[in-house]
Amino acid sequence: MKPSAERAQVLVVGGGPVGMLLAAELAERGVHTVVLEAETKPRDAPRAGTLHARTVQTLLRRGYLSVPDATDPGDPRARRSTGFHFAGMPLLRIPAPTVEGPPVLGVPQSALEETFAARAQEAGAVVLRDHTVCEVRSSERSGRVTALTGDGTRTFEADYVAGCDGARSVVRT
Ligand SMILES: Cc1cc2nc3c(=O)[nH]c(=O)nc-3n(C[C@H](O)[C@H](O)[C@H](O)COP(=O)(O)OP(=O)(O)OC[C@H]3O[C@@H](n4cnc5c(N)ncnc54)[C@H](O)[C@@H]3O)c2cc1C
Incomplete structure (x- = not known):
């Protein structure tokens, strides 16, 4: 199957600092990477500094x-x-x-997240905001992920799914 937003080599769930950094590093090595992030825009609430x-x-x-x-x-x-x-x-x-x-x-965490996200996108990673992952299924060969978006649900498939969705991770659950 050809790479697309719905079919990635690596699907990164969560676009915080860990997810965006992983996406940047993978995309710079030519790995087709898609990030699914629940928030519609980067958070500017102060966190790590x-x-x-x-x-x-x-x-x-x-x-x-x-x-x-x-x-x-x-x-x-x-x-x-x-x-x-x-x-x-x-x-x-x-x-x-x-x-x-x-x-x-x-360094404010929000600034670092934006740096990682910009580099991930420059390298070709696809970042989809307003995508809240609600279900993850795995088979021997791939992972299938369902996300809720403002327009309904979308399903994604990938060789690998990386759980970068923070402390209350849906992927780990
Ligand atoms: C007040 C505060 C101060 C802190 N100070 C420091 C500090 O000074 N130094 C330090 O090193 N650390 C500090 N930390 C800790 C630091 O913020 C965390 O370690 C860091 O945010 C973890 O990054 P992460 O990418 O793993 O997860 P997060 O930053 O939690 O990112 C997870 C991302 O996944 C998204 N997500 C979650 N669920 C889903 C889903 N189902 N579908 C799609 N997306 C989803 C979220 O919207 C989020 O963008 C602080 C934390 C807080 C709250």
Whole structure:
């Protein structure tokens, strides 16, 4: 079956920071990814506001955050990267972080979610808002997901369903 909004390789249920980041990472690797998010727009209610050291380091390395010196194009350290192979996969590259980020960084969760969502969509992920998943069924080969939308119900199928729908997860239930 051809990829479409209804037929994805990976269906991500929940477009919070975990779901949007997963979608961005998958889509950048060419995986056809569809995000189903219940809310009609990103939440702006204050939630997480602080990133700690390992998260700052990881997000910097993957290019989701920038700190002043890390993006200076005149700084030769900004271009440092090393090619390597691993587990039979050739032509891998890993860039060295140009600077370590601060141990703690104030970033509103809503801003981070928008950064992840924008990068996911730039890479080709489909983000469908106003889609509240109400049922998940799995077979040996695929997952089938039903979502309630403003216009009725829609059914989706995917090779994998990722439950990124927060603490009261329908997928886990
Ligand atoms: C007041 C507050 C302060 C916090 N402060 C910090 C902090 O300073 N630092 C920190 O690291 N963490 C903090 N946290 C925790 C942080 O907000 C959570 O760890 C984070 O939101 C979890 O991300 P998530 O993507 O797993 O889930 P969520 O952010 O809960 O996202 C889940 C998404 O799934 C969607 N969804 C849910 N059910 C469905 C469904 N059935 N169908 C479709 N979509 C669905 C929701 O609309 C939501 O967008 C704080 C939390 C709160 C509430």
